[in-house]
Amino acid sequence: xxxxxxxxxxxxxxxxxxxxxxxxxxxxxxxxxxxxTGTNEEHSMLLSDIARHGYVVAALTHQDGSAAxxxxxxxxxxxxxxxxxxxxxxxxxxxxxxxxxxxxHVLEKSPEDLRAVIDRKTVIAGGFSYGATTxxxxxxxxxxxxxxxxxxxxxxxxxxxDYPADVHRKGIQHPSLIMTSSRFDPTHPYARAGKRVAxxxxxxxxxxxAVELPDSAHEHFVDLPxxxxxxxxxxxxxxxxxGALANIMTVRDETLQFLAxxxxxxxxx
Numbered sequence: 617x618x619x620x621x622x623x624x625x626x627x628x629x630x631x632x633x634x635x636x637x638x639x640x641x642x643x644x645x646x647x648x649x650x651x652x653t654g655t656n657e658e659h660s661m662l663l664s665d666i667a668r669h670g671y672v673v674a675a676l677t678h679q680d681g682s683a684a685x686x687x688x689x690x691x692x693x694x695x696x697x698x699x700x701x702x703x704x705x706x707x708x709x710x711x712x713x714x715x716x717x718x719x720x721h722v723l724e725k726s727p728e729d730l731r732a733v734i735d736r737k738t739v740i741a742g743g744f745s746y747g748a749t750t751x752x753x754x755x756x757x758x759x760x761x762x763x764x765x766x767x768x769x770x771x772x773x774x775x776x777x778d779y780p781a782d783v784h785r786k787g788i789q790h791p792s793l794i795m796t797s798s799r800f801d802p803t804h805p806y807a808r809a810g811k812r813v814a815x816x817x818x819x820x821x822x823x824x825x826a827v828e829l830p831d832s833a834h835e836h837f838v839d840l841p842x843x844x845x846x847x848x849x850x851x852x853x854x855x856x857x858x859g860a861l862a863n864i865m866t867v868r869d870e871t872l873q874f875l876a877x878x879x880x881x882x883x884x885x
Contacts, residue, residue, distance in 0.1 A: 642735030644879050646766070647719050648675045649711065651745030653684050653696050658838040659744065662868055669872055672734050676718045680710045682746060704774045705781070711750040712757060715741070719754075719761065737882045740875065741790075742766035744837050752813070753780045755790055764878040765792040765817075766871060768837040773809035784809075788817035791881075792824045793874040795867060797832040823877070827870055829863045836863040 681697030748770030
């Protein structure tokens, strides 16, 4: 979802092995938000693969200056706004509003043939990093609109404060998949805040699955293995993305399992 054509780019593929319950009731919808300085393209391989298993995926590129590059409706390009005094709690509210607008557009204003195959009883909010923050806030702002939440290495602490305040106060109110990397020390404020979000979610609703990727970095949640060689020359890339491919496959498998469970839980056939 990126500027032109009402800002929407959706993926919808038939896959011969997708769950038959999903086929009977329609295709669940996953709305997905990218991280700070990212775009919807950083998860193209992952989300396209998920779509091929029988899901509609709407991945947006935010137009608030937090994306590396965003195409606007008028055809212009907005590049990342490198400002170090940004009010993140306010910015994430704008991102959340964009997230909600994407969901509403896909369900109400997208082409009729797409709307006809979506299972409106199974809508999932998802995101990576700042996108996980965005998806979490949207899920507690409009809880009646979602049946599940997927958070990849969320950013829930900034400037000495846990945020968004509503996420920490209300807690995730849906079945959730919360995946984290092992980069941060468990005592790091980011890690502690993320753990509190997961623990609060687990105390409110079941299932809430928390998974830490082994020997992982933050970027192991994006399409890194498909951008650079697994064994690049040390002269040009001294840090090898070791474990990245295995971890992105784990992310894919955990996500598909969670989505299938949510689809079956909402199947009334």
